[in-house]
Structures are given as C-alpha cells and as structure tokens.
Amino acid sequence: MNVICDKQLLVEAVGNVSRAVSAKNTLAALEGVLLRAQDGRLYLTGYDLELAISTAIEAKVLAPGEIVLSARIFLDMIRRMPSETISITSDEKMLTLIKGSLTEYTILGIPASEYPELPAVNQTTEISLPQAALKNMINQTLFAVAVSDSKPVHTGSLFDIKGGELNVVSVDGYRLALRREKVAFDSDFSFIVPGKSLSEVAKLLRDEEGDIEIAVSKRHIIFKAGSYNVISRLLEGEFLDYRAAIPAGGQTTVKISTRELIAAIDRASLLISDNIKSPLRLKFEGGVIKISCSTAIGKAYDEITCQQTGDDVEIGFNSRYMLDALKASECDEIQLLINGALSPIKLVPLEGDSFTFLVLPVRLKSE
Structure with a gap:
C-alpha cells in the first residue's frame, strides 16, 4: 500500500x-x-x-x-x-x-x-431525522442510562416509535429521562441501543442542517451521518414500561428558574461527597424552596423563591441525580410536579411535552 x-x-x-x-x-x-x-x-x-x-x-x-x-x-x-x-x-x-x-x-x-469482518446488516427498517434533533435527544437522555449490569437492557436507551412520534427513554432505577420528537414514519416499532454507542454517535453529529439516516435490523443498527457509518449491536430484553412509570399530574406545581435552582443545589451539596452521602431536603412552602442538608461535616441551608401552586411538601433526593436532570433540560425555566414526599419529582418544560425527567425521592429521617 x-x-x-x-x-x-x-x-x-x-x-x-x-x-x-x-x-x-x-x-x-x-x-x-x-x-x-x-x-x-x-x-x-x-x-x-x-x-x-x-x-x-x-x-x-x-x-x-x-x-x-x-x-x-x-x-x-x-x-x-x-x-x-x-x-x-x-x-x-x-x-x-x-x-x-x-x-x-x-x-x-x-x-x-x-481483522474481523463487520456484521452484515440485512433486512433493515430505515428512518431519517435531523442530525441536530437526534444529538439533542441523545444528550438529554444519556445521563439516565444505567451503568451497572444488574439489568443489561437498561444500559441502553429505548427508541420507541408510535403514531409518528419518536420517544427516546433511559432509566437506571433511580431516575428516568424521556425525550419526544415528531418523525415522518408511519409504522410502530422499537429497539434498544447501548448507551456507549449513542455517546459515540452524538460526538459525530453536527448541529447544522442535514439528516442522519438510521437503518435497523433485528440485531444491529447503522447510523449514517455525513461521511461516517456507526454500526452497533442492539440490546435484547424487556425494557421498563415507561408510560406506566410516569405519574400523572401533580398535587404541587412549581415554576422556577433552572439556573437559580442549579446554583442553590450546588451550594447546598458542598458537604456531600462520594464518601459522605446524605440526601438533600427540599421544602416547598408558600412560594419558597428551603434547601438543606446535614452530614458528618456539618449543615447547609439555602432558600430561593418560586411560583408555587398546590400543597406544601418536603422531599429528599440525591443531589447529583437532580442536578443531572436540571442541566439536561437545557431551558431557562422549568416546571416541577410533585405528588407527595414519596412520589418521584417530575421535571417538564413550561410549554409542550418535549421532555419528561423523573427523579426518585430518598426517604427522609425526621430531624
């Protein structure tokens, strides 16, 4: 050569x-x-x-x-x-x-x-969508992909096409991320792509105009983006019934600046580390969010204002999981829907339903 x-x-x-x-x-x-x-x-x-x-x-x-x-x-x-x-x-x-x-x-x-031969991908179903849209869908759901192999099927994201809408869903037992997008595709079908593969595909996608072609067979998938082809095996198994897992409505509705809430949780989480684990407490009370945590190192307290309708409620959660969801929302303001202290916090946009994130609560010990 x-x-x-x-x-x-x-x-x-x-x-x-x-x-x-x-x-x-x-x-x-x-x-x-x-x-x-x-x-x-x-x-x-x-x-x-x-x-x-x-x-x-x-x-x-x-x-x-x-x-x-x-x-x-x-x-x-x-x-x-x-x-x-x-x-x-x-x-x-x-x-x-x-x-x-x-x-x-x-x-x-x-x-x-x-060098081993690449898998032959035959009898495929083909769909096409804008590169920017797929990149955004992957980036907004990848954070909730499971990293442990206790349920291998959850180490990937479910692509579920129904009624001309593509839902990309990730779940790891503590949180769920769902991102929706309209697609020009009539049939209903679903497949599960490993998180590692999606991470690499997202790095190759461009934000500018241009479509990505996706060809799906029984065991493999090909992403064709520009001059690159990415072939990945698909995961097999029973994915979580995400539609049943998402609670309807919320007894407490909170509208808040995403940036302000991220900053406040960041400040209160300074006393929490991998070695010193402790839930963060959020008390929604009359338009004020009181954020506190108590660890072996000491205590932290902060509060910010919000638009609240419905019941006052106190809920505990893993601060990193909440921060991941807030950062993935990529919007200036966000809506939190809460159905009591032991139900997941639901994060949704102020308008539309392009994404839904769930963060499971942590049971709080009484002070």
Whole structure:
C-alpha cells in the first residue's frame, strides 16, 4: 500500500474511528485501525466486536492495499507530524513507513486478513431525522442510562416509535429521562441501543442542517451521518414500561428558574461527597424552596423563591441525580410536579411535552 493524504483530514478520521477500538484485546488486530486504500480514497475502520465506526477521506493512492496499524501509536505519530501531508507506505512484510516532511516512523502492521469482518446488516427498517434533533435527544437522555449490569437492557436507551412520534427513554432505577420528537414514519416499532454507542454517535453529529439516516435490523443498527457509518449491536430484553412509570399530574406545581435552582443545589451539596452521602431536603412552602442538608461535616441551608401552586411538601433526593436532570433540560425555566414526599419529582418544560425527567425521592429521617 502507498498512499498520500492531508494531515488534518487523517488526524480527524483516525481520532474518530479510534473511539471504537479496544484498548486491550486478546486479538491484537482489534487494538488497531484498519486502513484500506483504493479508488482515490483511504477507508478507515475501528471495531471492538460491539461497535464499529468507519469513514473515508480523499487520498492520492499510488498503490492500493490494506493494513491494520496500532490505533494509539498511529494517532500519536500523525498528530505530531510537522507537515500538511502524510504518506503511508507498507510492504509485503507489513513494515510500514509513515512520513511527513523530514519526520518518519517505521512500525510493523498487522495483515488485514486478521481483522474481523463487520456484521452484515440485512433486512433493515430505515428512518431519517435531523442530525441536530437526534444529538439533542441523545444528550438529554444519556445521563439516565444505567451503568451497572444488574439489568443489561437498561444500559441502553429505548427508541420507541408510535403514531409518528419518536420517544427516546433511559432509566437506571433511580431516575428516568424521556425525550419526544415528531418523525415522518408511519409504522410502530422499537429497539434498544447501548448507551456507549449513542455517546459515540452524538460526538459525530453536527448541529447544522442535514439528516442522519438510521437503518435497523433485528440485531444491529447503522447510523449514517455525513461521511461516517456507526454500526452497533442492539440490546435484547424487556425494557421498563415507561408510560406506566410516569405519574400523572401533580398535587404541587412549581415554576422556577433552572439556573437559580442549579446554583442553590450546588451550594447546598458542598458537604456531600462520594464518601459522605446524605440526601438533600427540599421544602416547598408558600412560594419558597428551603434547601438543606446535614452530614458528618456539618449543615447547609439555602432558600430561593418560586411560583408555587398546590400543597406544601418536603422531599429528599440525591443531589447529583437532580442536578443531572436540571442541566439536561437545557431551558431557562422549568416546571416541577410533585405528588407527595414519596412520589418521584417530575421535571417538564413550561410549554409542550418535549421532555419528561423523573427523579426518585430518598426517604427522609425526621430531624
């Protein structure tokens, strides 16, 4: 293989596909990036047997061929090159020369034949939606994806399409995040995408105009965004019935500046850490939110005003979970709906129903 390409394009492409590369694997080829040069393009792939990211960049192909190079070392080398173009030449013994201006490295590659084949994704259902919308949907629900494997199906987000509306749902046993968006799709169907895969897809999506094409088969999904293809396995299992889990209405309704509430919870949480756990108390009383916490270090108290209708109520919760939900709302003002001290706090926008976040309460001991 002998190929010459633009340094910036190569660094960006290798950096992006490397995110699907195994850091440590018994199969050495999976720690590398597969390079294939042909027809005026250099094709690059990273794959860890669960997630694959591939792309292609324009290149001057002097001799077609393919090789696998260590992702970490290769990326470090090309990043440090002083030139604007880089040449990659490998011989039949897999000895590879990477050269830019007067700087050159020689490393041993791995035959492309040792690289596992990507899964074939057949008989797909295809949907399309704006890149910016999907990026926003992922970012507003990813925080509630479960990190423990106690229920593997909840380590992903449910994509549920019903009646021309796409609902993306994440749940981890302590909170729930739901984001809705209209889609031009008539059939009803659902699938569950691993959180890790969605995190990588979100990094590749752009805020500007342009659609992402999604092709879903029985076991895999392909996201086609710009020049990138992301292939991920799907999770199988019974996802939580999220429609039944979301309580209706609220005996207490509170409208509040999101920024003010985040700042107040932040201040009161200074005495809480991973080692010193304690619930944060929120007392909604006549248009004032009284925020307090008590730990082995000491006590904190703060209060802010709000627009309150309905009963006064005191509720306890994990401060980090509440902060995650407030930050994910991405709106200036938010509405809290509460059905008593032992029911989840429901966070919704002032208008519409684009998102619903639930944070489960923590039972408070009486002072």
